[in-house]
Amino acid sequence: MDEFDASRSAARMRDAESPLTGLRERFSVPEDTVYMDGNSLGVHGQDAAAALERAVDQWKEYGVEGWTEADPPWFDYGERLGDRLADVVGAKPAECVAANATTVNIHALVGAFLDAADGTRVVVNELDFPTDHYAIRSRLRVRGLDPDEHLVVVESDDGRTIEADAVAEAVDDDTAVVFMPSVLYRSGQLLDVEAITEIAHEYDAYAGFDLAHSVGVVDHDLHFDGVDFAVWCSYKYLNAGPGAIGGLYVREDHFDLPPAMAGWWGNADDTQFDLAPEFEPARGAAAFQIGTVPVFAAAPLFGALDVTEAAGVGELRAHSLALTRYLVSLVDERLPECTIGTPREGERRGGYVAVEHPDAGKLSRALRDRGVVVDFRPPNVVRVAPSPYYVGFEDVWLAVDEIREILDANAHLAYGEDGEQVT
Incomplete structure (x- = not known):
């Protein structure tokens, strides 16, 4: 050597x-500056900034008509970005959508998969980003479940890492969801997504992941690995800017799963403006959109993904x-x-x-x-x-x-x- x-x-x-x-x-x-904090916030990118400027110019030019006349139309920002994000995380286009914020997406997806599961417990780990636990505890309380009993926390042997074997010991027949980060935010350990997914599925539980600290810098293959759902932000390694829109993935096997937090932007496109009293979910991950797409928080991601795709x-x-x-x-x-x-x-x-x-x-x-x-x-x-x-x-x-x-x-x-x- x-x-x-x-x-x-x-x-x-x-x-x-x-x-x-x-x-x-x-x-x-x-x-x-020597900038070594891109795992918290990526730096200003010329492509992202140009995409944002285009959206602002279209607002100036079109006003409300920008929802259909802008290029691309604001109305389907989430789906268009989702198609491109699918390539980044290893998914099929309809399995991804740009929507909401990371914590909102945890509320929405953990809630939906809890509703669909036979079990009542969610397995997490002690080295998770703490706010993920805030959301999961909230979802358990909404369902009348005591988080102290139904949130199972896998402990670390060394305070740095979480091993798949430890996750396996925590999962049982009452497990509804195993929810882990792809990368531990303190130590930078990359967890074995495929192995953890297999562990969850052995007990008929769902496997979900928070990809906030890996999307755009780790070559995921969510669909191939059998992952049921995932969430992420786009302001870290994807460099889409502070407050940029989040993203989510739902495996195609679960497209019929009713959203736990239904909102009008997740309604089917052809009936969205009928404003019917009953929610008609869109097909695919798009159903998990909640509120109106924040155009200026989403637009920079178009340019940011140009860079990711080019590299x-x-x-x-x-x-x-x-x-x-x-x-x-x-x-x-x-x-x-x-x-x-x-x-x-x-x-x-x-x-x-x-x-x-x-x-x-x-x-x-x-x-x-x-x-x-x-x-x-x-x-x-x-x-x-x-x-x-x-x-x-x-x-x-x-x-x-x-x-x-x-x-x-x-x-x-x-x-x-x-x-x-x-x-």
């Missing part, structure tokens, strides 16, 4: 050889793995004070790396003040997310070099626990 070259010049050479290096030109990375999710995944592997190697080489909390195996790693340090909060604040944008997850994680869309190997090198300088100078100790400078 070749010796690892931790030099800046080697990082530049890697960038020169990368097929996706030119993709960065389509984005506006904040000036004088290809498979190529983006490969570049992401190369960037995170390089990041792990640099931490090993240059930061002995830090440990890696993310699985080292590529197939178990999402798009970011948890760099652990006892003073991670202070370190994160010091990095931001020096132009390296990361985020902190208590108690000890600096999340470093080299988005393959606009981050290069030299950026990764610069981020690690800045950590080295901060630690050498004890510069992070100038910050309190609240992130404010104290000296």
Whole structure:
């Protein structure tokens, strides 16, 4: 095996050889910044901004007629975007729609699949994004079920990872839904979607996933894996902008499932404006739309998907793995004070790396003040997310070099626990 070259010049050479290096030109990375927080919010993209500007211009030109005369018509934004999102997540076109927000979609889909299930328990895990649990607990209470009894929480052995075997031990004949993230938001572990789906199906339970931290950077294959439903946002790796519209997937086997949160935008198109007293669901995932599509929150996704499609999710995944592997190697080489909390195996790693340090909060604040944008997850994680869309190997090198300088100078100790400078 070749010796690892931790030099800046080697990082530049890697960038020169990368097929996706030119993709960065389509984005506006904040000036004088090494941006490593694309797992929270992607940066401004020229394609997304242009799509939004087109929608604004069409509003100016058409007024209300934009619902049918705009290009594309506002009326079917959700379905058109869903057709394109299907390629990103490995689904059939009718199985996806752009709609609502992530938490709303969790309410809607967990509720619908709870209604359809024989069991009454939902299996989650202790390392989930907490707001997913807020929604699921709410859905259980609405059905007269005590969340403390009917929400089964899989525990982690190491505080970093959740293994499929542990999920299997939590599922039984009373399980209605197994709902997991594709990637754990603290550690960056990529869960085995196919294996967890098979576990759920062994007990006639439904398998659902929150893809917020993987869509656009992991090459999912939801339909092939048998996943029953999924939700995601589009403002992280898909770079559609703050507050961008969410997305959802419902496997075609469940197209007859009544939406638990019916709304007029999920009504069949040909009778939607009849305003009949009874809801007539659209065919496919489109039935799970609720309120009127937010045109300006959805429009940027058209442009953002142009970039994803041009690069290809498979190529983006490969570049992401190369960037995170390089990041792990640099931490090993240059930061002995830090440990890696993310699985080292590529197939178990999402798009970011948890760099652990006892003073991670202070370190994160010091990095931001020096132009390296990361985020902190208590108690000890600096999340470093080299988005393959606009981050290069030299950026990764610069981020690690800045950590080295901060630690050498004890510069992070100038910050309190609240992130404010104290000296």
